Amino acid sequence: MLIDAVVSTGAHIGAVYLLDDSGQVLQMVSEVGLPAPIARAWARVRTKDPVPIAVAVRERRLIWISGREHLAREFPAAALALPYPFAAALSPIRCSGGEVRGGLLLLWPAGYVSGLTNRQYDVIDRTRTAIGDLVRDGARRGRPVQAGPRPRLLGPRTAHAADGRAGLVALECLNRLPEGYCVLDVEGRATLVSAPAADLLGVAPSALLGRRLWEVLPWLADPSYEDRYRAAIISLQTTHFVSRSPAGRRLTFWLYPGLSGITLRITPGVASSAATGTSTGGVSSGEVTLDPVVGGDRALRVIAVHEILNLATALARAVTAQEVLDLVADHVMPVYNVQALAILTAKGGRLRVAASRGYSRQAVDEFDGRPVIPVAPENQPFDAAKPAFFSTWDQLRATYPDAIRSDGMCAWAFLPLVTSGQPIGTCVLAYDRPHRFSTDERATLTALTGLIAQAFERARLYDVKHQLAQCLQSSLLPHTLPHVPGLDVAARYVPATPGMDIGGDFYDLIRLSDTMAAAVIGDVQGHDVTAAALMGQVRTAIRAHASAGGSAGDVLAHTNRLLVELAPDRFTSCLYVGLDLRRHTARLASAGHLPPVLGRPGAPARVVDTSPGLLLGIDPRAEYATTELAIEPGDVLALYTDGLIEEPGLDLGDAIAALARRFRPAAGRPLHDLAETLIEPATLERRTDDIAVLLLRAASGSAAG
Secondary structure, eight states: HHHHHHHHHHHHHEEEEEEOOOEEEEEEEEESOOOOOHHHHSSETTTTTSSSHHHHHTTSSSSEOOOOHHHHHHHHHHHHOSSSOEEEEEEEETTTTTTEHHHHEEETTTTTTTOOHHHHHHHHHHHHHHHHHHHHHHTTTOOOOOSSSSSOOOOHHHHGGGGHHHHHHHHHHHHHHSHHHHHHEEEEEEEEHHHHHHHTTTTOHHHHHHSSHHHHHHGOOOOHHHHHHHHHHHOOOOOEEEEEOOSSSSEEEEEEETEEEEEEEEESOOOGGGTOOOOOOOOOTTTBBBOOTTTGGGGSSSOOOOHHHHHHHHTTTTOOOHHHHHHHHHHHHHHTTOEEEEEEETTTTTTEEEEEEOHHHHHHHTTTTBBBOOOOOOOSSSOOOOOOOSSHHHHHHHOTTTOOOOTTEEEEEEEEEEEETTTEEEEEESSSSSOOOHHHHHHHHHHHHHHHHHHHHHHHHHHHOOOHHHHHHHHSSSSSSOOTTEEEEEEEEEEEEEOOOOEEEEEEEEEEESSSEEEEEEEEESSHHHHHHHHHHHHHHHHHHHHHTTTHHHHHHHHHHHEEEHOTTOEEEEEEEETTTTTEEEEEEBBBBOOEEEEEEEEEEEOOOEEEEEBBSSTOOOOOOOOOEEEEEOOEEEEEEETOOOOOOOHHHHHHHHHHHHHHOOOTTTTHHHHHHHHHHHHHOOOSSSEEEEEEOSSSOOOOO
């Protein structure tokens, strides 16, 4: 289906992503036309990432990227990682029932299409639905479609042209020409090599067939040259570069891309760009000229420059230790074929596993709590600030006899995380088979630890601040609600997704007498410790004024004057409900808070008009109107904060109306179950705001509780 979509839409690259079991990660399961290093770098994309495929899936809409400038404007991180001219369509994969299962990516050369035609839209729509139904049906039959360790490359491999008669004829024709020619597939492997090309490169044709040129010829293993190859594949535009062989001969390499790969033309000397059919009068913008001995940063051979920049950009967004590790794992593990990764810290002289990926629970438990400094020979003292590489288990055991071997791993890289000259932890990379660490690989991994260390230290400091704020916030919220005869209550508080700042959402239930109670819910402006502390002051003020016997409007007015004095730059929304259980009435006053929803068994729920006044803390003279509402036994009043209903791009009024439509209290149904039903849809998405819900049901007799 993916191949048909690529061919039918005129695209030259395509990929299918599927959501993993958590629903938080998109995994590339198959691709057409992408070089393996790029496919591996983008094999795992988190749905919260600001990249096109993630946004398309998260927001359930098709995204069209017209070119490089459009990509840079809308998705700067992706543009930094893929600095090539191309157009792209990204669409959520959803089954015919509407459930999103993944994402579809299609690429065209920039300028090839100005926008999608109706026919292309139809092809994309059919393809995403067909794949979605296939995934759904497979899961139902107990045979789910799952991502492998690497994306599957679709389409037949190009056979060695020299093996067939047509290949021999083509090769004979090319051998008559003075320039050298090679045919490379999308992975850079040579499928045909002419004799002049082999002569210019100084190697036998048989040594190149089936292999990447830069694997056979180390002087071509430069990230700048590989970048020209990737640019040709991704943008489907001719590129070229100039290099010098070990014998000192300067060669120009022209890369002519097609759907099946690259035709490589090799000429001696530095050719003019006229050879490409252009007339720039000099070196074209696609040319890279570097001396193989002094040109290029050898530390970046294994991970290309744009991949490191992509990791740096992604790490800037990480705010927890696990997020740092997840980003490092997503970018580094596929490139280096690493099977497990962990970040270790020290506490009380013992190792602590701050975050891990790929290790079993048993392995994590074995690491956790071990001494920081293992026993080592005197001639090899432990140095927490220096990286250590062990290609085999025997090497590690010889250096550290007491080392433990977890999950059958066979090779390790221990990379120190150092900031401000002080080690703060260690990043451990583990391989399931012996691994020889080349000089370039060691240098690149060592360089990456600087990025990881800075991000991890920032995340660690954030974690401390966040835990302090959460502790303060939770201590200020009621742990239990008072028992009021004739009233059923249920409260739920769900903090924002881990990694986000805390909010100032609060709720409370105040017992005023055997037949009188007051319920309050609100949201203090801000997402920090100050907001949490102010929330506690608001609750205290409301309790004091409510206990003094003030009306709903008076309670908010008195609290408002106090807040203007305490925090003139902070505002608070608040809804106060005074309940008279004997008369079955409620008196409500609102300071800019969302209106409550009243549900009655067997009847549609309705939104209660509260005539909201100004937010608390703005104007000391503000007054708040009181609205009276009849509440019959069995009625349920829902109070909530905006985290329950707000969605990007959704009108607030529409969101409140949608909440009312799905609010269906039933006689005898526990309120806690009803609260869970309300909250569940909001918890499926990553949230940037807390959720507070308080449900009140007028009960009959003394059975309420």
